[in-house]
Amino acid sequence: MSTKKVVLAFVLLLGIASCKVNPFTGQKVLNFYPNSQIFPMAFSQYDEFIGQNEVLENSAEARMISKVGQRISSAAERWLSANGYPGYLKDYRWEYNLVKDDQINAWCMPGGKIVFYTGILPVCQGETGVAVVMGHEVAHALADHGAQRMSAGTLQQLGAVAGNIAIQDEESRNMFNQAYGIGSSVGVMLPFSRSHETEADRIGLQIMAIAGYNPDEAAELWKRMKASAGGNTPLEFLSTHPSNDTRIANLIQWAPLARQEAQKFGVTSFQ
Template sequence: MKSWGGLVALLAMLTLAGCGETPTGRSQLALVPEALMAEMGGDAFAEMRRSRPVARDPAANRLVQCVAREVIAAAEARYPEAGMSEAWEVVVFDDPSPNAFALPGGRIGVHAGLLQVAETPDQLAAVIGHEVAHVLADHGNERFTQQLGIKAVLLVVGLVSEGELAGEGLRQALGIGARLGIALPFSRAHEEEADQMGLAIMAKAGFDPRHSVALWRNMAKAGGGQPPEFLSTHPAHGSRIEALESHMSDAMAAFRAASEARCTG
């Protein structure tokens, strides 16, 4: 019981200290120090650079660097309160999968295969804007905090049920429940928030936000079937497109007020 009380008190203190809001106003619990998140992001990116081949296509690199530069500048202007890295490292990896990512500390990776699905600079901006939004909204920190919290609860269950025949089964059941009831819905919330922020960022950068819808239609064609939405960490393509279209009016207003971005390979 002492272990139970001490752990509950510690979690309560950490929760109060880490409560905040994302740039869209959503309540958020992020407990990991930003410096540590940036350090982990840097270490992960360095390992990727050591273990993965880097694309040498000059046109692809020019295009990605240009789009990333415009998107980063727009993100800083659109969400100044979020805090941006002073310098961003952008690398195109020679990987055929249509993917991209951004890491805390200002690192962006784009797979060469994405350029086969993102058919225009505007579509590429939709992807990079989405990934930068994950970093600005501190989603990695929130996910990490959430995972630590789930593990702490399961540890408590292990302590209080020790010696009971049902203990292991209970822990397994709670683990599944935590994954379906906590981890996955939060991850979908992150994706939806990154879509919303990414749409605003690409429009601010002068990329046509309507291309975000075209991008996800291309992704749907390239990706084939998806698991049921309630078991997926990402919204279904149809739900994602519907949500993007619900924010399109504001995004188009921002796009018309911006200088058109000019990025080519």
């Protein structure tokens, strides 16, 4: 069998064998990195980051980050258990750290390792705002977005390899590489990333409501995020994230649905 056929067969095999169901959407997703492979790597990278940065452990803000994280992850576990996914989180090792840094950002690694930067706290304006961000970051972990991005990146690389094998002419190969790099990024990888952000917004809104936090605050937080950006944001189709206006409109639309979901768990009042 030729190298080209081997690569294409491998791509096809990965596509067939790597579908996993997202419990929150019921849809199959591309993911051929099992937790047993990706979690230890993520935990190691997280520990290295924590060791190289200033972690605030005993401040009121740090304790709030931990408190909100525990409430959000517990709400996620309640939802998963109630919807037929008991044990889904058995390999997760939740950790919530506040790091001294002026960046207006927070992030989560596979397996539940979360960092908030102090720079985002003024935008959050308190515990409920933190819950909006925490819900979003926890949702990334729950939906295996990190593993999905790695899977998509692997397929993108294999596609480039297959094209270079198939095209013998050097000039044509160079043209292919240029077109493939731009096309696969703008046409596939960036929309893929934006879909993850939108999905994390929706899942996070639902989980924060189950945890007892007001989902209406999500749109308000993103209005503040928009104001803090001062208009310095890329065009949506060239960004890994939806525009602030898109997110705000989505969150306003989804907030009543999140309240309805929370009511199934006996939550009728919100902080």
